[in-house]
Amino acid sequence: MGPRKTTTRERLITTAAELFWRQGYAQTGVNEIIQQARATSGSFYHFFPAKEDLLMAVIDHMSEKLQVEVFEGSDNTVADPIERLFSVLSAYRRYLAANDFVFGSPLASLAAEVSENHPAVREKLSEFVEGWTSQIEGLLTDAGPRLPVNTDRRVLARFIVNAMEGGVLQARVSRSAAPFDASVTQLRTHFDLLQNDVESPKAPSLPVRSTPRREPPVGDWKAW
Amino acid sequence: MGPRKTTTRERLITTAAELFWRQGYAQTGVNEIIQQARATSGSFYHFFPAKEDLLMAVIDHMSEKLQVEVFEGSDNTVADPIERLFSVLSAYRRYLAANDFVFGSPLASLAAEVSENHPAVREKLSEFVEGWTSQIEGLLTDAGPRLPVNTDRRVLARFIVNAMEGGVLQARVSRSAAPFDASVTQLRTHFDLLQNDVESPKAPSLPVRSTPRREPPVGDWKAW
DNA sequence: GTCTATACCCTGATAGAC
DNA sequence: GTCTATCAGGGTATAGAC
Numbered sequence: 376m377g378p379r380k381t382t383t384r385e386r387l388i389t390t391a392a393e394l395f396w397r398q399g400y401a402q403t404g405v406n407e408i409i410q411q412a413r414a415t416s417g418s419f420y421h422f423f424p425a426k427e428d429l430l431m432a433v434i435d436h437m438s439e440k441l442q443v444e445v446f447e448g449s450d451n452t453v454a455d456p457i458e459r460l461f462s463v464l465s466a467y468r469r470y471l472a473a474n475d476f477v478f479g480s481p482l483a484s485l486a487a488e489v490s491e492n493h494p495a496v497r498e499k500l501s502e503f504v505e506g507w508t509s510q511i512e513g514l515l516t517d518a519g520p521r522l523p524v525n526t527d528r529r530v531l532a533r534f535i536v537n538a539m540e541g542g543v544l545q546a547r548v549s550r551s552a553a554p555f556d557a558s559v560t561q562l563r564t565h566f567d568l569l570q571n572d573v574e575s576p577k578a579p580s581l582p583v584r585s586t587p588r589r590e591p592p593v594g595d596w597k598a599w
Numbered sequence: 600m601g602p603r604k605t606t607t608r609e610r611l612i613t614t615a616a617e618l619f620w621r622q623g624y625a626q627t628g629v630n631e632i633i634q635q636a637r638a639t640s641g642s643f644y645h646f647f648p649a650k651e652d653l654l655m656a657v658i659d660h661m662s663e664k665l666q667v668e669v670f671e672g673s674d675n676t677v678a679d680p681i682e683r684l685f686s687v688l689s690a691y692r693r694y695l696a697a698n699d700f701v702f703g704s705p706l707a708s709l710a711a712e713v714s715e716n717h718p719a720v721r722e723k724l725s726e727f728v729e730g731w732t733s734q735i736e737g738l739l740t741d742a743g744p745r746l747p748v749n750t751d752r753r754v755l756a757r758f759i760v761n762a763m764e765g766g767v768l769q770a771r772v773s774r775s776a777a778p779f780d781a782s783v784t785q786l787r788t789h790f791d792l793l794q795n796d797v798e799s800p801k802a803p804s805l806p807v808r809s810t811p812r813r814e815p816p817v818g819d820w821k822a823w
Numbered sequence: 824g825t826c827t828a829t830a831c832c833c834t835g836a837t838a839g840a841c
Numbered sequence: 842g843t844c845t846a847t848c849a850g851g852g853t854a855t856a857g858a859c
Contacts, residue, residue: 383842399712401625405835417843420836479711486772487703487711488623501773533769533781538758541765545757548710549725557757565785568792575799607824629853641825644854830855837848 384422386412392433392440396478400430400489427493430485434496437481438503444470446510456517457566463511464539464559471543472552479547483540508532523572538562608646610636616657616664620702624654624713651717654709658720661705662727668694670734680741681790687735688763688783695767696776703771707764732756747796762786 390412394403405426409419423429449466453459471478478484482500490497512532515522522528538558545554614636618627629650633643647653673690677683695702702708706724714721736756739746746752762782769778 398716399625401623401712402716404833406833415844416836417838417845421842424836426835477715479714483768484711486768487708488625490703490772491701492622492626497772497774504769504772527784530781530784533766533778534762534785537765537769537778537782538762539765540768541761541763542757544707544710544764544768545728545761548714548721548728550721554757554761557754558761560751560754561758561789565789565792568789568796571796572792628851630851639826640854641827641856645824648854650853824859826857826859828856828858831853833852834850835848836850838846839844840846841842841844 383412383414383418387414387419387422387429388432388436391429392436392481395430395433395485396437396481400485427496430489430493430496431499434482434485434499434503438506441470441481456514457521457570460511460514460535461559461563463514464562467539468552468555468559471546471555476543476546476552476555477550480540480543483544504536508536511535521573522569526569535562607636607638607642611638611643611646611653612656612660615653616660616705619654619657619709620661620705624709651720654713654717654720655723658706658709658723658727662730665694665705680738681745681794684735684738684759685783685787687738688786691763692776692779692783695770695779700767700770700776700779701774704764704767707768728760732760735759745797746793750793759786 387408391403391408394408394411405416405419408414408429409416419429423432445466446463448470449459449462451459451462453462471480482503485496486500490500508529509532512528515526515528515531522531538561539555542555542558546552611632615627615632618632618635629640629643632638632653633640643653647656669690670687672694673683673686675683675686677686695704706727709720710724714724732753733756736752739750739752739755746755762785763779766779766782770776
């Protein structure tokens with residue numbers, strides 16, 4: 376492959392990605408995308424039969440970009456899996472802070488806006504989140520005996536993703552990085568405690584709580 | 600105050616609240632709201648000069664409803680502050696599960712969709728989140744010596760809110776309660792560990808980590 | 824406060840020449 | 842593949858009688 380100029384299709388996708396991210400899907404008109412991408416209506420509908428088809432392409436584009444800039448853009452010289460995890464979180468923060476957190480999570484916004492109205496979009500976003508969760512779960516598995524044996528790696532991975540995504544959302548709404556940083560700080564504490572628990576595994580057998588813990592029946596909605 | 604029928608204004612707000620929650624703000628047309636509320640265009644614009652004014656009223660309505668159904672709808676016979684917290688989380692789960700989690704967080708969706716385009720809306724949503732965070736922080740403060748002395752109650756409260764809101768979002772996208780429940784389960788573990796830490800506070804002074812912890816400079820974006 | 828009718832604009836999408 | 846011109850429809854919002 377020789378040197379290659381940006382194609383119209385690529386420009387449509389990248390500019391749409393940015394506009395959707397900033398303003399949302401519904402708020403962004405096709406005309407606006409066309410203008411800003413220096414394209415025409417004819418080109419647009421040549422590549423994308425409908426606006427939703429562009430949306431699907433945008434999600435693919437964003438997924439790939441996030442994968443590259445955050446996961447692979449983190450300090451992958453870090454050998455320790457847990458420190459590697461925090462390196463990823465740090466890369467995510469850098470990515471978001473580059474826009475002062477105002478754009479929020481690139482895909483979570485779309486999830487909230489269009490997941491109900493466009494089933495295919497919801498499906499794609501779901502796969503993306505699962506992918507990230509699995510990657511984090513992989514790091515936790517690599518941590519091996521560093522974490523207590525009874526730690527459910529998948530639950531912990533989901534927990535981390537939730538705390539981060541929630542943090543981004545609140546950061547955007549409150550126009551402050553504090554909510555995001557609270558998640559990272561407390562996650563660090565969480566891991567410190569988990570690792571202490573490995574060292575002295577007898578302690579947690581005497582909980583202070585008054586009521587017994589109830590394990591939620593996962594997948595069973597209406598219960599509890 | 601005697602018995603009172605529902606006013607047109609109220610019907611407009613409640614039906615709009617549900618429609619915004621389900622479909623998003625932009626996807627919901629004024630006509631749709633008017634029809635479903637059995638009102639007319641004239642009434643609508645009599646009460647609300649513009650669609651955005653209705654949105655503001657809807658947010659107020661949702662905030663109040665959430666406060667009543669979740670916080671006050673939780674089991675407030677529970678005296679222990681920490682168990683009280685988990686009672687609130689349980690009430691929140693009940694509230695969401697009543698719609699099979701498909702609607703997501705009533706206000707977070709709006710936050711993601713319209714926060715950038717409507718500054719006044721963003722401000723109102725920010726205040727709402729702060730209110731909830733403060734209420735949770737209050738419970739944590741009430742827990743007093745049950746938590747380690749060096750625990751920043753505000754950071755922990757933010758962390759909890761983040762984990763819950765993130766969980767709701769992923770639950771909606773993945774059409775499964777599992778992500779939400781993962782947050783609750785792991786938060787329970789987190790509190791167990793924190794309380795163990797109170798009992799044997801010497802243990803955490805020997806962390807396994809290889810690199811020193813970095814406290815993030817809150818409010819200072821571009822750093823780290 | 825509520826009704827009907829309607830203005831006016833911007834939307835996504837199409838047609839057909841080049 | 843790209844262009845211009847244009848369509849049909851739904852969007853928010855208004856006017857004015859009752």
